[in-house]
Amino acid sequence: MRHFAYIINPISGTRSKKDLPDYVATRTREAGFGCTVYSSPRDGDYSAIEKQLMAHETTDIVIAGGDGTINAAVGALRHLGLPFGIIPCGSGNGLAFSAGIPKQPRLALETILSAAPAPVDAYTVNGRFACMLCGLGLDAKVAHDFANAGTRGLMTYIEKSIANFFTAKPHPFTLQVEDTHYPVEAFFISIANSNQFGNNVTIAPKASLSDGLLDVVVLAKQNKFSLVLQAARQCLGFNKPRELTTLTSGTSLLYLQAPSIIIHNPEGAHLHIDGDPVDTAHLLDIQVIPHAFQLLMP
Numbered sequence: 326m327r328h329f330a331y332i333i334n335p336i337s338g339t340r341s342k343k344d345l346p347d348y349v350a351t352r353t354r355e356a357g358f359g360c361t362v363y364s365s366p367r368d369g370d371y372s373a374i375e376k377q378l379m380a381h382e383t384t385d386i387v388i389a390g391g392d393g394t395i396n397a398a399v400g401a402l403r404h405l406g407l408p409f410g411i412i413p414c415g416s417g418n419g420l421a422f423s424a425g426i427p428k429q430p431r432l433a434l435e436t437i438l439s440a441a442p443a444p445v446d447a448y449t450v451n452g453r454f455a456c457m458l459c460g461l462g463l464d465a466k467v468a469h470d471f472a473n474a475g476t477r478g479l480m481t482y483i484e485k486s487i488a489n490f491f492t493a494k495p496h497p498f499t500l501q502v503e504d505t506h507y508p509v510e511a512f513f514i515s516i517a518n519s520n521q522f523g524n525n526v527t528i529a530p531k532a533s534l535s536d537g538l539l540d541v542v543v544l545a546k547q548n549k550f551s552l553v554l555q556a557a558r559q560c561l562g563f564n565k566p567r568e569l570t571t572l573t574s575g576t577s578l579l580y581l582q583a584p585s586i587i588i589h590n591p592e593g594a595h596l597h598i599d600g601d602p603v604d605t606a607h608l609l610d611i612q613v614i615p616h617a618f619q620l621l622m623p
């Protein structure tokens with residue numbers, strides 16, 4: 326018999342999750358399966374939960390949280406080889422929405438109970454697990470401010486994005502794909518596995534969750550009006566990915582796909598991984614992990 330483990334983050338997003346444990350347990354048992362409900366560990370240490378998963382002969386792991394919770398749970402538990410499901414309960418829910426998982430927790434649960442697992446890529450940033458989107462510069466600074474804001478949710482995210490937009494300054498970077506080096510001053514660099522930032526705002530509309538490629542988007546130094554226009558063109562899917570070797574210097578928006586990339590970050594621009602702020606580095610080695618885990622998705 327299938328046995329579902331639900332890992333619920335009590336603080337992600339803004340929606341109350343008070344009734345969620347009872348709801349998922351009742352509905353899962355009604356469907357004829359076993360289940361256990363856990364709270365996500367605040368410190369990201371999943372070793373105690375892992376022991377429980379094995380003791381209960383768990384067959385499926387369902388994460389109710391945002392991208393940060395998915396990152397921590399999948400990074401810690403994917404070696405078990407069990408399929409993951411997502412009930413989107415975060416502020417952005419980029420991976421869940423990229424995978425077409427419904428926003429409503431009840432519908433997401435029905436998808437999980439009936440879906441077949443499909444492989445999804447992930448990647449590492451200097452060896453650290455990432456599954457959705459990481460970024461350097463402006464959006465990472467927003468992630469740092471968001472984490473310190475005291476409130477979560479979309480409105481807080483928008484407020485922090487607007488405040489940072491007006492003060493943002495470009496940073497020097499060098500992109501390295503195989504033997505090609507491309508120096509660029511940029512407001513931000515996003516490296517996406519999913520096709521969006523979250524909340525269905527696309528950053529790399531062509532990004533596939535399972536093509537073995539990362540989508541890299543760079544917004545280079547330009548005036549802020551042009552920055553908005555270029556970002557809008559990218560979000561609306563007007564740009565096509567190009568080879569780094571074909572880009573001329575002075576290009577205001579770079580969009581490329583590669584299985585790995587090295588980014589030199591001499592000024593130590595802020596870094597986020599899956600929406601959570603992390604310590605930055607002067608050299609970032611980013612490598613895709615093809616078919617890193619199985620996701621229950623429509």
Ligand SMILES: Nc1ncnc2c1ncn2[C@@H]1O[C@H](COP(=O)(O)OP(=O)(O)OP(=O)(O)O)[C@@H](O)[C@H]1O
Pocket residue numbers: 334335336337338339364365366367368390391392393394395414415416417418419477478523599600601
């Ligand atoms: N039991 C817990 N108590 C308190 N904090 C927790 C707990 N479990 C996880 N966390 C923290 O919750 C934070 C937010 O999680 P998550 O990223 O999933 O939500 P979000 O930021 O609201 O959504 P999204 O990432 O989709 O924008 C993470 O930084 C994580 O460390």
